[in-house]
Amino acid sequence: MLRKSSVLAAGLTMLLGACSAAGPSGDSSTAKDGAVKFTGFVGGPGILTQTQDAIKVFNKENPQYQMTFVQGQLNQAPYQQLLTMYASGNVPTIFVVDAGDVAKVADKVVDLSGEKWAQEEYPWARQQGAVDGKVLAAPQSATGIGLAFNRKLVEAAIGGAFDPTTIKTRSDLAALFAKIKAAGTAPVIVSPLPWLLAGQFLTKMYDAQGDDSARARFIAQLKAGTADLARDKVFNGLMDTFDLTLKYNLNAARPIAGTIDTDAKAFADGKAAFWFIGDYQWPQLQALGASPDGDGYGIMPVPVSDDPTDPWNQKVVATSSFMMAIDKTVNTPAQQDAAKAYLDWYVHSASGQDFMVNKTGGVPAYRNVTLQPSNPIGRMVAADLQKDRTYTPISGLPADHWNVLGDQMIKYMAGKIDRAGLAKAITAYWKTQK
Amino acid sequence: MRRSWNNIGGFLVFAGPSTFAFLSITIVSFLAGLILTFTNWNGLSDDLSFVGLSNYAVAIADGQFWQSLGLTALYVVVVVVLANALAFALAYGLSGRIRFRGALRAGFFTPNLIGGVILGFIWYFIFSQGVVAVGAALGIDALATPWLASPTLAFWALVIATVWQVAGFLVVIYLAGLTTLPRDVLEAASIDGAGGWAWMRSVVLPLMRPTFTICVFLTIGRSFMTYDMNLTLTNGGPYGSTELVAMHVYQKAFVSQQFGTGQAEALVLFLIVAVISVLQVSVSRRREVDL
């Protein structure tokens, strides 16, 4: 019985999988003038035209290649789109994927360990793109996540220069918020967005457990149902900070009414001094009138305790925005080489770096790139990276973690559940994970 | 015997191409999808093995699935009633003798031109910015509350947007139905007052029953399948309270990456909708004026 079903399974696998091996015919991968044609599903939110322009530059500087831009449906995660792309057999030569999804495409992409840029990556970035020690993906750029701030508003409230490193504990932050509020400005914005709250804020309860092995131990306990969140120091510390930000939230009267657009506008308009967000949001802030000149904006860590020596209070999250990987299942070796040339161009050429840093405001994830990001939040992240004042978030969370627990975080914001209820929901969620 | 050969020849000529295309794409995909519900395929990998009925067991035990199905049932009832009433009223107002008929019809047709995903963004914009601005300007607190932040109001926002969209689609069909009525019937009904209303109830509506049957059938199917609007307007929020069943199925398959379970839930959904639709059509056919 078992055997029969496995034969069937093998047959079905062939029906589903083998067919895609047919791939594009050899003719279509070279243009008339002999240039290698390949496709790129690259770029990201807010940088569509910049990406298209950059590809034009790449093609002009590298006449032996001809790269075509593939437009995604950018309101979906790249991995979801990859599912349909792989199903259809129309797979771009080079594509973006979230750091957490690199492992899922591991058997379909090219090993890039030998590439020159792989030696220039920051170690954490290299680790995010690696599976079993092999580098499979290249970060598009680094991105910092934390409490973004409007320097002018903070300094007006404290009556002097603001040094974010002086905020070492939650109490420091509370005192600062109180001063800002007294000065007549809303201290902070908390946006009710699942991907932000569970994908980037709540994750600190895993991160701040310690090093990789401590994190893994904690996750294992959650899965086994033996972790006691009600007594967990990190979880409670993080939630205390969350309560603090909710208390001083610009939208405290209507905590879950904000949207990414209204909150971005409020922050750009100077309605609040802090916003929990990442520097990836800068293109929109600038479009809404925030000035990129000077050090008008910055970013600082979310404190999780009242211990001034706690390292988790001193570091912002640094992670890669998207990772770029090269398909080997339907794209020819010549196309794969062309895509490698694109990555090389992106990291090592003047115009590639210009695109990475100047045009899109990205923070370089490569040590050889010395350009300063065109936006103030990014410059601060870049400086923190160089001073090793960042940490890398946990990887390999379940695919729907942000979605399911994000809803619970918003319920908490709306007052529908209390901290015990949230802890219960988190525990219940993890128990269903294998 | 001879007759059936005749039938086969005629079938091939008249219905052959359609049936072939339909079977080769829709039915084959359906069967492949059915097989996938018995596997643990993750949507991407080349490996899969058979897991028996476990996907169905997970689907049936998925409380969220049944909850979203319950919400969808409420949503379908409301949308079917409101959309058909609105569409019939609009079509009726646009038929018979009326000045500027062409311009008016084109006007009512316009909203229909905007497709699913984009339409959701527009309604999102309206409910997150527009309604709030109106509320603030008029000082009406109920409106100044962002609708999408409240489970109840977000549900109604979804209903309004869907009714608006589906009605635009149904008007076209009701108009076609109304114009097949004898001219006298319509003109008599267009007289204002009680006489017109009674005429409408006793003559026009019964004659329109076949059209109602079609439209209700289409509305049930469409509203059970609502996905684009759900995704772009409320995205299931706030906190999952407006996640309709089609979206839940999609999320299960693609966001939670439990492809087999999502597919199994979709099949359960299909069976439920099919049963409801068959009931609806057979009941209303029995009541139709026999032609």
Next chain:
Amino acid sequence: MTVQMQSRRQAAEVPAAGRPRRRRSSGLSRSGGMFLVLVAYAAPVLLVVSNSLKSDQEILDDPLGLPASPTLHNYTEAARTMYYLGAFWNTLVLTVTSVVVLCFFGSMTAYFLTRVRWRFNQVVFYLMIAAMLLPFQVLMIPMIKLLGSTGMLQQSWSIVYIYFATGVPLAVFMYAGFIRSIPREMDEAAMLDGCNRLQTFFRVVLPLLRPVTLTIAILDALWIWNDFLMPFLVLRRPEQRTLTLATLAFVQSHTTDYGPMMAALVLTVLPILVAYLFMQRHIVEGLTKGAVK
């Protein structure tokens, strides 16, 4: 019951007396009323047009007001990024071809399935109706796999075939409803005159189907004109892009370029509105012909 009977009689008497005098005035006041309804109904569309003339910042500041200083900047921006003319042409060719195929084969199929009493016909008919109730999510991935494995996704023509296969049930369903209302005697008379079944269909039945054909054509054209998924999967190169694909380029996960998006939307919708206005005369004509029968 008696009330109903009474009112029916009463109503039946009214037209004879009241028709000629009432018609004009009620026609005018009714169109006035309908215009008011229209303004409310089309408000979202008007909002799009008004906002397409504003800057992104003004859109978020004052979404409802009229543009303070109307600008066509969004339109030039949209047209530039969309490759408007090319995308327009692609969408037009795709839509027209698919709609013609769907109406042609759909009407023939419906005619045969409803006119010939044969068990197999019933099976096919109900299979098609059942398929209309399938959530597309069930079909999507297997369908894409299937199309990918047969190489159809590499061919741009195959998108027409897919629209045909997935759209034919609705067309058959709607044609069937209409054909049932055409008396069988008409076919039989034509057959007696020596027409075979094909000739009967094309000479006698098809002309009568004009109103429903136009309705189906409109519905299918709308669907295909606005469809996202299939063009997204099949038409990958920028020079093959359709208008919907191009419009969605402005919608992104963390931010939306509202201004250019709304301008793109107006540019996408405009051609089909013009087509509808143009076709309307024929629709009205077709409908009156159908009504005479």
